[in-house]
Amino acid sequence: MISPQEKQDKVIRATDLDALSCRYSANNKSYFSTTDPFIDSVISSYKIHLPLCTGYTNMSANRTLRSVFNEQKLPLINRGTYLRTELIDVITQEFIKEFKKCQILSLGGGSDTRCFRILEEYGENVRYCEIDFPESVKIKKLAITNDKRLADIVKYHESTKPITSKEEFAKLEANIHTENYNLIGYDLRRLTGILDDCPLLEHVDTSIPTLILSECVLCYLNPEENERVIDFWKKAFASRALLALLIYEPMSLNDAFGTTMTHNLSNRGINLLTFNEYPNLEARYKFLSEKCQSSNIKLTDMSNVGGYDSDDKSKAWISTKDLARINRLELVDEIEEIRLLLKHYCLCYCEFPYESSFKAIRKWKWII
Numbered sequence: 001m002i003s004p005q006e007k008q009d010k011v012i013r014a015t016d017l018d019a020l021s022c023r024y025s026a027n028n029k030s031y032f033s034t035t036d037p038f039i040d041s042v043i044s045s046y047k048i049h050l051p052l053c054t055g056y057t058n059m060s061a062n063r064t065l066r067s068v069f070n071e072q073k074l075p076l077i078n079r080g081t082y083l084r085t086e087l088i089d090v091i092t093q094e095f096i097k098e099f100k101k102c103q104i105l106s107l108g109g110g111s112d113t114r115c116f117r118i119l120e121e122y123g124e125n126v127r128y129c130e131i132d133f134p135e136s137v138k139i140k141k142l143a144i145t146n147d148k149r150l151a152d153i154v155k156y157h158e159s160t161k162p163i164t165s166k167e168e169f170a171k172l173e174a175n176i177h178t179e180n181y182n183l184i185g186y187d188l189r190r191l192t193g194i195l196d197d198c199p200l201l202e203h204v205d206t207s208i209p210t211l212i213l214s215e216c217v218l219c220y221l222n223p224e225e226n227e228r229v230i231d232f233w234k235k236a237f238a239s240r241a242l243l244a245l246l247i248y249e250p251m252s253l254n255d256a257f258g259t260t261m262t263h264n265l266s267n268r269g270i271n272l273l274t275f276n277e278y279p280n281l282e283a284r285y286k287f288l289s290e291k292c293q294s295s296n297i298k299l300t301d302m303s304n305v306g307g308y309d310s311d312d313k314s315k316a317w318i319s320t321k322d323l324a325r326i327n328r329l330e331l332v333d334e335i336e337e338i339r340l341l342l343k344h345y346c347l348c349y350c351e352f353p354y355e356s357s358f359k360a361i362r363k364w365k366w367i368i
C-alpha cells in the first residue's frame, strides 16, 4: 500500500507520460521539421522500468502505457505540442547563441529530449541540468545507459547492469554528473530559502548566464512553493550572472473552458495549484513582478504564438512556411476550438537583477 502523498506524487510523475505521449504523437505525424531521434529510447526505458516504479504492478504499468501511447491524439493536441516544443526550443537556442557559454536548467525535465538535442548541437559551451523526482530521473538515466548515442551525447560511460526488480530499481543511484550534463533526482518542494547544504548547488554553476525552463512543472506546486523555488534560484545566483526564467503552463482564464479543464484534471486526481490562483496573463505579470521581483517580463498565450488571434499570419511566431507545412499535416476544422485551447496556455519570461539581459527575447511578439 502506498500513502496518500505517494499516490498523489505518482499521479504528478505520470504527467510526464502524458507529455511524452503527446510528443510521440506529434513526432509520428511529422510535426517536427527534424524527427526526434531520441524519443524511442526514453519510451523503451518507460516500457521496461515503469512496472518497477512506486505504486505500479506489471499489469497496471502495461495498462497505463497502452492507454497513453495507443490513444490517437487530436490534431489540435498535436499542434499545441508542436508549438510549445518548437518555441521553447527556439528561445533556448537563441539564449545559447547570445551567451555562448551558458547553462540551461530544466525543472521537472521528465523524459523531455531537448537536453539531447541541445547538447548534441552546442555541447562544448552549454551545461544542461535537469531536476525531477528521483524515480523519473532513474527512467531517464536507464534510457541513457541503454543507448550509446545518448550516453555519448551526455558523456556518461558508466555501465548499469540491467535492473529487473523493484528492489534493484529502488537502490539505483539516480543522478548523473558529467562535464556538461547533470541529471538530478530531487523534489523541488524541498527547496527552502536556505542555500547552505542544498545538494543541487554542487552541480549548478551560478556564475554563468542561465535559463531556467519550467514546462508544465511549477503548476503542480502550490503558490507558496512556486515562490520558494523561484526565490531559491534568485538567491543562489545573487546577481552574479544573468538568471532568466521561462514558464509554460495552463491557466484557467476563469471561464467555462477553464472549469471543464479543472474537472477533467481532477477526475484524474490532478489539482493544478496555480491554475486558478494566476488565471490570466495579468495575474501572472503581477506574480512575477511583485512577488518574485523579476524584471524584463514578457508574456503571451499560445494562441498568439500560433497566429490564431489574427488573420495576418505574419503575426505568428513561427514562419509562414512552417505554418503552411503543419497546416497540411492534419485537417483542423475547429479553428475556434484550437484558439480557445491555446488561449489557456501561457508562456512567461522574466529575468532577475543583473547588469545585462537577454536581448533576443524582444524579437518575438509578446502580448505583455
Ligand SMILES: C[S@@+](CC[C@H](N)C(=O)[O-])C[C@H]1O[C@@H](n2cnc3c(N)ncnc32)[C@H](O)[C@@H]1O
Pocket (backbone or CB within 6 Å): 012, 013, 014, 015, 016, 019, 020, 107, 108, 109, 110, 111, 112, 131, 132, 133, 136, 186, 187, 188, 189, 214, 215, 216, 217, 220, 221
Ligand atoms: C507534465 S510533466 C512535464 C515534463 C517536461 N517538462 C516536458 O514538458 O516534457 C511534469 C514533470 O514535472 C515533474 N515534477 C512535478 N513536480 C515536481 C517536483 N515537486 N519535483 C520535481 N519534479 C517535479 C514531474 O515528475 C514530471 O516529470
